[in-house]
Amino acid sequence: MIRRLPKFHLTAIAVVCITSLLVLFWPADDSGTSTAAGPDSKIVKPLTLDLDKAKSNQYVGQPTQDPADVVRAHAAMGQDMSGVTEHFIEIKRGDTVSHIFDRLHIPPRTLMELLVADEEHLQLGNVQPGQSIKATLDDDNKLTQLILNIDIANQLTFKLEDGNYVADLYTNPGKWSQRAVSGEIRGSFEASARKGGVKRSSVAHITKLLENRLKFKNLRAGDKFYMVVNEQRINGDDVYQEEVLGVVIKSRNNTYSAFINQDGSYYDEKGQGLTKAYRKSPINGRYRISSHFNLNRKHPVTGKVRPHYGTDWATPIGTSVYSIGDGVVERVANHPLAGKYLVIKHGRKYTTRYLHLSKILVRKGQRVSMGEKVAKTGNTGRSTGAHLHYEFHINGRQVNPLKVKLPYSASVPKSQMASFKQSVKSMKQEMGI
Incomplete structure (x- = not known):
């Protein structure tokens, strides 16, 4: 059968055989360790030691590195070994914070705690396309910080402090x-x-x-x-x-x-x-005030001390709500806690908010006049009964709507x-x- 192989293949086999024989019977190098043949002999690789390096402690005597030093070294190189992870999400059409948290395996309870912390700003429950979120999770996948980039001027940060989330809104004054x-x-x-x-x-x-x-x-x-x-x-x-x-x-x-x-x-x-x-009240008639402006009020649902930033009037569902002054509708939204709500900006200085509505009659960007009907009262969101929650802000700060001094005269x-x-x-x- 070998004779039938091509001449080229026969030549290659011969070269391999001759090379193998030369390797087996080549004499040992005098500079190495003896390799006399025998059934009990072992092939030993020569071990050499650079005495100069040994004296300089490069081979022996090196101290064991502290694990904390290893973590710090990796952190310096941009490698996080603490288990903390950061996630950056750009809000797209149809996205909600609830859906985003599901993808990150953050429990629904955490979202509810954030919404409670956001009662003052009412931003997290109504995220918009183009906004972005940065979530920081610890090694147990617990949310320790959440940053909502609202627009180029406003950033809302939630931090976990002593087991509770605290919200802080930063506005770039430009x-x-x-x-x-x-x-x-x-x-x-x-x-x-x-x-x-x-x-x-x-x-x-x-x-x-x-x-x-x-x-x-x-x-x-x-x-x-x-x-x-x-x-x-x-x-x-x-x-x-x-x-x-x-x-x-x-x-x-x-x-x-x-x-x-x-x-x-x-x-x-x-x-x-x-x-x-300006009008003194957003509703006509005399209705009972069920809750006054109070920064130390105990919340009727949770029982915790939480500021109450507005005045509540107990009204039947469907009672007409009027704009207290000329302005432009800044926001129309539906929030898990505030329910259907409306924000009207009256110039650069004043802003009013109307919460727990049953129906909103205006749209975002619309200009409204003093006394124009803008909504109807309701019982939406987290509420213990039908009422209107009304807030008045001056330069971004909540004030008591019943005590604010507004110009009501027809001239300066x-x-x-x-x-x-x-x-x-x-x-x-x-x-x-």
């Missing part, structure tokens, strides 16, 4: 700067103002302010407008929010104006009111008139008129 805008009417007032870089919401605000004095559809080409806006930028980015400080519109026959006062209301340049200021208060006129003069100079 940088505010005033800017004068002017132009001629070409087409509509909205299109002309937008061409000057004014936000759509500000245009709608001006239209609402002057709607009782000026019919904007009657403006003609060549009519002029002047305004001063206050713009907030975060980290030098695009305008985050904008506030109208003053506006003057000159038509062929009349001049219309609106300037903000320190009380948050707008008046014409003579100090006469443009709006009806006498004590503020001098400073108002000085402000108007300054803004008109900035406008160039």
Whole structure:
């Protein structure tokens, strides 16, 4: 059979056999250990020791490394050996915190504890696409910290402290700067103002302010407008929010104006009111107050001491709720604890919140007038009975709605008139008129 193999294969077999014989019978190297053949002999690999390295303690006498030092060394190289894990999740359409926690194997009880800690801010129960969450879990998969990045200006952090979650909202103040805008009417007032870089919401605000004095559809080409806006930028980015400080519109026959006062209301340049200021209550009629504003109140459901940031009126379900002043709807949402709720921003200074509603009659971004019906009372969320929970915030801080001092007059208060006129003069100079 071997004779039938190709000549090339026969040559290769011969070379392998000769090489094997040479390896077996090659004489031993004199510098190594003796390898005399015999049934009891062992092949021993020579062991050499560098005496210089031995003396320098590179081979012997090295101390055992502390395990803590190993952990610290790995941490310095970016390797976490503590069992702590961090998860970064970008919120997408259809996502809820409950679904995200299920994926991370965080128990539902933890979410409920976070929602209780979030009663002041009401953010976690209504996450939006584009927001993000960073969750930190210990080696037992317990949530120790949660960071919700709401937008470029706001970040809400929950930390586990002494067995309870504590919420802290950080708001980047950014940088505010005033800017004068002017132009001629070409087409509509909205299109002309937008061409000057004014936000759509500000245009709608001006239209609402002057709607009782000026019919904007009657403006003609060549009519002029002047305004001063206050713009907030975060980290030098695009305008985050904008506030109208003053506006003057000159038509062929009349001049219309609106300037903000320190009380948050707008008046014409003579100090006469443009709006009806504020209502004292968001509901009509006399209803029993079932719970007052109290920062040390014991919660009726949990029994724990938790601040009560508003005033509760016991009302039948379906009672009409009215906006206490002109403003823009900032949020419409449904929260596990607050139920259906509504947030209205009244200028830069004031914000109101209406909780546990049965029905909301406005949409986010809509401008509302003082006294406009915006919702109906209910018993949604965590509630012990039908009622309206009403909050009033000044510069982001909760105050007692029944004790807050608001402007109810139709003109600038006498004590503020001098400073108002000085402000108007300054803004008109900035406008160039």
